[in-house]
Amino acid sequence: MSGSIAPAEGMEGLAATISEGYQTLKQVTCLEDVYDIMDFLMDEVKDKYSHIRCKIDCAMCCKGLHPPYITALEWELILYYISEFPQIIKDEIVRRARYYAAEYRDALVLQHRLIQGKIPQEEIRSAYQTLAMALKTASCPFLVMDKCGIYPVRPAKCRAMGNTVAQIGPEVKIHTCAWEVSNFEDYLASQPERALTMPVWNVFEKVIEILNPPDALKAVIPIWLITHVKGNTIAEEVDPNPQVLL
Numbered sequence: 001m002s003g004s005i006a007p008a009e010g011m012e013g014l015a016a017t018i019s020e021g022y023q024t025l026k027q028v029t030c031l032e033d034v035y036d037i038m039d040f041l042m043d044e045v046k047d048k049y050s051h052i053r054c055k056i057d058c059a060m061c062c063k064g065l066h067p068p069y070i071t072a073l074e075w076e077l078i079l080y081y082i083s084e085f086p087q088i089i090k091d092e093i094v095r096r097a098r099y100y101a102a103e104y105r106d107a108l109v110l111q112h113r114l115i116q117g118k119i120p121q122e123e124i125r126s127a128y129q130t131l132a133m134a135l136k137t138a139s140c141p142f143l144v145m146d147k148c149g150i151y152p153v154r155p156a157k158c159r160a161m162g163n164t165v166a167q168i169g170p171e172v173k174i175h176t177c178a179w180e181v182s183n184f185e186d187y188l189a190s191q192p193e194r195a196l197t198m199p200v201w202n203v204f205e206k207v208i209e210i211l212n213p214p215d216a217l218k219a220v221i222p223i224w225l226i227t228h229v230k231g232n233t234i235a236e237e238v239d240p241n242p243q244v245l246l
């Protein structure tokens with residue numbers, strides 16, 4: 001799908017390429033098409049902002065609070081991918097799911113309630129502080145020796161990390177890890193204006209939401225994994241709305 005989008009000629013052409021990418025998104029019929037367009041645009045952004053790219057072997061965005069919330073469709077692709085893994089790796093994934101549920105149960109419940117919008121506005125800040133402490137030692141269950149073990153099917157948020165901006169209420173923020181935010185700030189301070197030409201994460205989020213079954217769950221990766229471990233095995237079929245009883 002991305003083959004029809006013209007690569008940007010210099011920083012000046014990036015805005016046109018991004019907007020062409022948005023237009024192409026209107027024709028997608030499956031998640032793989034969205035990923036294809038995202039990867040193309042993210043590469044274009046990395047190419048133009050080469051001085052602020054993520055460091056090789058840095059897995060900060062896979063640790064602590066960072067592992068992302070994802071949709072049923074994204075999880076379905078991951079589930080299909082891991083179903084092809086050898087049994088020994090599947091056993092390790094089940095072990096990690098159990099460990100996560102036992103070690104971070106309370107934090108997962110709080111994080112889930114936060115994502116479902118069940119925490120009152122005035123308590124959100126302190127909920128994030130609690131989570132940052134409770135998940136300090138956590139990492140994505142698919143992180144293996146600081147590398148993504150499901151890279152070809154990693155979710156949209158992982159693809160967008162570091163190369164997009166996100167609209168959060170009235171504010172536009174750089175969609176990256178806490179460590180990189182200060183690098184971006186330094187970069188912006190060195191520029192004549194505080195403008196970034198980057199795709200907006202919310203656009204991809206909306207398209208993926210539309211492709212998902214209505215009312216499908218949105219949850220962090222560990223919750224999808226834990227709810228799909230049945231006995232000693234990983235379920236083969238996705239349950240788009242599993243009961244979250246951790």
Ligand code: SF4
Pocket residue numbers: 061062063066067068140141142143144147148149150151154155158221
């Ligand atoms: S899916 Fe991969 S890239 Fe995303 S948080 Fe997990 S390990 Fe990191």
